[in-house]
Amino acid sequence: DGGITQSPKYLFRKEGQNVTLSCEQNLNHDAMYWYRQDPGQGLRLIYYSQIVNDFQKGDIAEGYSVSREKKESFPLTVTSAQKNPTAFYLCASRSPQAYTQYFGPGTRLTVL
Amino acid sequence: QKEVEQDPGPLSVPEGAIVSLNCTYSNSAFQYFMWYRQYSRKGPELLMYTYSSGNKEDGRFTAQVDKSSKYISLFIRDSQPSDSATYLCAMSAGNQFYFGTGTSLTVIP
Numbered sequence: 001d002g003g004i005t006q007s008p009k010y011l012f013r014k015e016g017q018n019v020t021l022s023c024e025q026n027l028n029h030d031a032m033y034w035y036r037q038d039p040g041q042g043l044r045l046i047y048y049s050q051i052v053n054d055f056q057k058g059d060i061a062e063g064y065s066v067s068r069e070k071k072e073s074f075p076l077t078v079t080s081a082q083k084n085p086t087a088f089y090l091c092a093s094r095s096p097q098a099y100t101q102y103f104g105p106g107t108r109l110t111v112l
Numbered sequence: 113q114k115e116v117e118q119d120p121g122p123l124s125v126p127e128g129a130i131v132s133l134n135c136t137y138s139n140s141a142f143q144y145f146m147w148y149r150q151y152s153r154k155g156p157e158l159l160m161y162t163y164s165s166g167n168k169e170d171g172r173f174t175a176q177v178d179k180s181s182k183y184i185s186l187f188i189r190d191s192q193p194s195d196s197a198t199y200l201c202a203m204s205a206g207n208q209f210y211f212g213t214g215t216s217l218t219v220i221p
Contacts, residue, residue, distance in 0.1 A: 006155075031207060040120070042200070042213035050207060090155055098163065099144040099204040103155040 003027065004104035006091050011109045013078070013085065021076045021107045023091030031094035032074040033101065036060060036087045043090065049074055078109060086111045115139055118201055118212025127221050131188040135201035135212045138182065142203040142210075145177050147186045150198045150214065159199075160186070191219045 004025045013019045025032065034046040045058030049068040063082025068074055078085045088108050092101040118135045125131055133147075144163055148156035160175045162168045162184075168175045174187040184203075188195055198214040 004155075033209075040213065043211040045208070048207070088153075094207070098161060099206070099209075100146055100158060100161045101202070101204075101209055102158060103148075105155045106153070108153070 004091055004093060004102060006089075006104035006107050008107060009105065011107055013109060013111050015111065016080045018077055018079050019109065021078070021089055021091075021109070023074045023076065023104060024072055025074075025091075025093045025104075026072060027093055027095075027102065028071070029093035029095060029102075030071065031096075032068070033092040033094070034058075034064075034066065034074070034076045035090045035092065037090055037106075038087050046076065046089075085109055115210040116201060116203060116212045119215055120213055122216040122218065124218045124220060125191055127191060127193060127219055129191050129219070131191050131195070131217060131219075133186040133188075133199050133201075133215050133217070135184050136182055137184070137203055137210070139203070139205060139210070140179070140182070141205040144204045145175070145184050146202040146204075147173075147175055148200040148202060149195075150200060152197075156200055193219045193221050195219050 007022045031050045033048040035043040047066045049055035065077045090106050091104040116137045146161040147159045150156040162177050165177045165179045172189045176185045196218045198216050200214045201212040
């Protein structure tokens with residue numbers, strides 16, 4: 001089955017810790033994205049990558065970092081500099097045939 | 113002004129009703145228009161997409177795009193309790209995507 005996987009499903013972080021969220025896709029898509037979803041605010045773009053070893057900041061990149069060493073993988077690190085990290089995080093990839101996105105199941109991060 | 117505006121609802125309808133969900137947008141460069149369904153605590157699922165203007169039908173779902181009015185709609189016929197979810201509209205012009213905040217729909221048996 002082709003698709004996007006995210007792990008873990010739930011993640012708990014203590015104050016001052018960095019945590020890394022995993023995103024893997026087997027759709028052979030070049031472009032991948034990270035969004036944050038908060039109630040009533042819709043999806044906000046954190047980072048996106050159009051190709052391996054290249055990525056761009058989105059609207060709310062402060063306190064986050066990414067890497068893109070492989071086409072299939074786009075991990076997101078939530079650093080201690082992110083002041084309000086509790087949210088639902090969604091990874092997506094873009095189909096090259098049509099400008100549409102496909103999403104993973106999400107990771108819910110909670111700061112204790 | 114937001115790029116995409118969507119009424120958050122909530123919308124509550126009886127089973128079998130026709131549901132109309134709508135979004136407006138401001139950027140005339142948008143070419144692809146998408147509708148996603150999102151169940152609670154799940155990732156959004158792509159329902160339909162349309163390129164440029166026109167209608168597209170898939171089973172009980174119909175997507176309409178009116179670029180002259182900068183207005184898109186999703187119609188759900190014969191709505192079912194399993195349609196209860198949040199519906200997100202999205203649009204793209206190139207590599208970036210712009211989302212509405214979602215409309216919460218409940219279909220009552």
